[in-house]
Amino acid sequence: MDLSVVIPVHNEADNIQPLVDEIVAALEGRWEYEIVYVDDGSTDETLQRLRAARAGCPRLRILRHARGCGQSTAIRTGVKAARAPVIVTLDGDGQNDPADIPALYARFREARPEERLWLVTGWRRKRRDTWLRRFSSKVANGVRSRLLGDATPDTGCGLKVFPREVFLELPYFDHMHRFLPALVQRAGGRVVSVPVHHRPRERGVSKYGVGNRLWVGIVDLLGVRWLQRRACLPEVAEVE
Numbered sequence: 709m710d711l712s713v714v715i716p717v718h719n720e721a722d723n724i725q726p727l728v729d730e731i732v733a734a735l736e737g738r739w740e741y742e743i744v745y746v747d748d749g750s751t752d753e754t755l756q757r758l759r760a761a762r763a764g765c766p767r768l769r770i771l772r773h774a775r776g777c778g779q780s781t782a783i784r785t786g787v788k789a790a791r792a793p794v795i796v797t798l799d800g801d802g803q804n805d806p807a808d809i810p811a812l813y814a815r816f817r818e819a820r821p822e823e824r825l826w827l828v829t830g831w832r833r834k835r836r837d838t839w840l841r842r843f844s845s846k847v848a849n850g851v852r853s854r855l856l857g858d859a860t861p862d863t864g865c866g867l868k869v870f871p872r873e874v875f876l877e878l879p880y881f882d883h884m885h886r887f888l889p890a891l892v893q894r895a896g897g898r899v900v901s902v903p904v905h906h907r908p909r910e911r912g913v914s915k916y917g918v919g920n921r922l923w924v925g926i927v928d929l930l931g932v933r934w935l936q937r938r939a940c941l942p943e944v945a946e947v948e
């Protein structure tokens with residue numbers, strides 16, 4: 709198996725089938741892949757819709773958290789369960805375009821191992837969100853990139869490609885998915901941003917606002933700063 713596509717969802721019932729269809733259209737016949745949905749304690753019909761989608765798509769696997777644990781934890785659950793060595797993550801709301809996956813995966817594969825390219829992340833050049841969301845995201849991305857020096861213009865994009873093993877070695881905390889570039893660099897890897905499409909949300913409602921993104925984000929920023937300071941990459945050689 710080449711790729712595991714991991715999708716965390718919370719109350720995204722109407723987005724399930726359209727997104728599954730788009731992923732299949734983008735990947736079928738090109739690679740061996742699976743689609744791993746993690747239903748994070750949804751209270752709408754997300755689970756029923758996932759079951760229905762699986763009936764028409766045997767590549768689809770469904771994992772479920774009994775209670776909502778947040779997006780980072782859902783991603784981690786999916787990565788742990790994944791069978792492929794390479795993971796693609798994607799938002800479950802349809803704002804990321806699965807047609808961008810092949811370009812990101814190609815960029816990941818063209819790197820030689822000694823380049824240590826451990827994360828290819830989407831860069832939403834043209835955000836299709838409300839004015840307030842675009843503005844708060846711009847501020848947050850500016851502050852974060854300055855404070856962490858992670859040289860990444862957009863860490864909030866759900867589209868990312870990375871090795872499964874690398875992700876599972878990273879320090880884990882709720883909301884870590886917004887800091888993957890800094891965490892990967894801390895582990896000794898390189899990160900590349902690739903422009904991707906972004907689409908307006910057509911169905912369902914956004915789960916994040918200024919209250920639960922910006923303020924939590926500031927606390928997390930300080931935490932990641934601390935992690936950076938407490939890092940040391942040993943050069944290890946086995947002595948004969």
Ligand SMILES: Nc1nc2c(ncn2[C@@H]2O[C@H](COP(=O)(O)OP(=O)(O)O)[C@@H](O)[C@H]2O)c(=O)[nH]1
Binds near residue numbers: 720746783914
């Ligand atoms: N597992 C899980 N996924 C979530 C949670 N909140 C949001 N998501 C998913 O994360 C993705 C992005 O969320 P969204 O509300 O669209 O955020 P926005 O695009 O930044 O406004 C969607 O697939 C959501 O279903 C959560 O608490 N748990």
Ligand SMILES: [Mg+2]
Binds near residue numbers: 801803914
């Ligand atoms: Mg969204």
